Amino acid sequence: MAAPTTASATLLLPARARFGAQALTPEVARPLGRADRQAREAGERAQLERHFDMLPRGWPVAALTRAFDADDAPLSTWLRADPAYVRPDINGARLLASGDALQLDVVEAEAFIAALRPTFGDAGMPIDAPRPARWYLRLPREAKIAPMTAPSEALGGDLFEHLPDGPEGRRWRALLSEAQVLLHQHPMNAERMAAGKPPVNSLWFWGGGVLPDHVTTNHAIVHSNEITVRALAQVAGSHGEDLPTRFAGTGLFDLREMRDLRQLCDLWLDPAFDAVRDGVLASVHVDCEDGTDWTLLRPQRWRFWRKPHGAFDA
Template sequence: MPRLTLLLPATSRFAGIALPQVLARALGRADRGVHDAGEDAQLARHFQLVPNRWAHAALTRVVDGGVEDASLSGWLRADPAYIRPDINGARLLAIGDALGLDQTDADAFLPALRPLFGDAGFPLDAPTPGRWYLRLPKEAKLPAFTSPAQALGDDVFEHIPAAPEARRWRVLSSEAQVVLHNHPRNAARAAAGRPPINSLWFWGGGVLPDHVASQCPTVYSDDVLLHGLARVGKLACMPLDAAKRLNADALIDLRAQRDPRAMLEHWLSPTAMAPLHGEVAFDFADGVVFTLAAGQRWRFWRRPLAAIDA
């Protein structure tokens, strides 16, 4: 059966927003399920990996370096980060592309950092200014690093892995911070009104899955991770702005959209009003999933939904 899936941020993003009448009625009559929350759990509802291990670094490396390159090694993201000390600790305030890095920044910082990681046996490179990688042996044992999405705004000390194998990464992180703190490029960034690059954030480690499958043959997304998944799974994947047809067998990734009212107006409401040929799923990052189908129009006894986060 054809299935259109809208991949959405958490329902809390829509708090306090009144729903258009047509959408409120459709959601009130829809099937509602509650599943595991979080990015990996949300994506796992639509992509099946073999083996079932999420290695974000290896999957994004597919886009940045190709499938063959990504399959040769293990990978760990070591993204440039800005951590600001405060009275209660130190907070992760920005990472990767959010720091506005350009190629000049990467060309300045990388030569200073490469000897540190090269001596440890982990070559460092940056196919794009905002995504930095460490190439690892496939058998490398890694601690459970926290993703930037989970750590952003938090005290970084709350996210330091405690596993025995984490010690070497704590040492490498501290030494990288010393290198970056003393680097003259940060003075140039400060003069231009940009935050310093004063740390690296390790995350997403692992090896490329052998196989990726999905019931969605077409993906519309601006997320490099989804483009990597699609390439491994041989799925069609296009930028979000290429998604024109709402009643199609596809997955449309709206998680990064900032304006919840615009999502309701331009995506959810038109989808709810369109004639349904198959199913439509509104999949929210906190695990709430509404499934719409044509036969639900006869559920006239159900009340319209007052709010998505209700």
């Protein structure tokens, strides 16, 4: 007789509210209603920290992604200085896009970086762009950087409100203002706007820190198209893969970009739950960014008294 499987899968989902009023399919609502549910801390960082443990504690995204992009991450403190598009308004300037959303190519990125090098080099923090969407400032390893907001959490927000206060904040504001002047005057932006692309008229500072001494995870395989998750997997020694088009196999599946609930049910939740019902997997873990968390186990199929789950965000 074959031994019971111990294989499992974890599905990372966005906050349930991102799906609006869409309804769960009956095939998903039934097992979800019978599953074990608990509430955890909400937020992108808290969600990822449930699956990747770092020592020392912190959230040095710049150093982690630098390790993915280049081989020099342990040598310095790193800060992301990603290309950004901001739009001035009466109260300041609001972030509308950054990084990948700007669709920069290598030639464009290098042209912008060349204009910025003297400013940041004179400030003792060289700037470079190993990938067109990810720009970095290199600082001495002993440098301390105040926490700064990730662009995903600041879309639509005022640029300067997300910089540190006090003398350190004044330093970053001065550097940012000088960089904005250089970018605004850059001829590459005229070419981009003529092609219907947004200009690169600012930078977004965030993710500062040094590479952690240790990153661990329980997931041997991590399926994701998002750079931070892939970087965490690489530093933790897991096997990183692009996200497949539907559920198959084991490991961590990063589905946080999904917004179509029917597609999520048909391609991911239903086949994952079937794998538990059929004994192919021992468990499936569903982790939402809002902190809602379900664990599905095969014996739960006998919980006939439990009603199917109602609205997904209930």
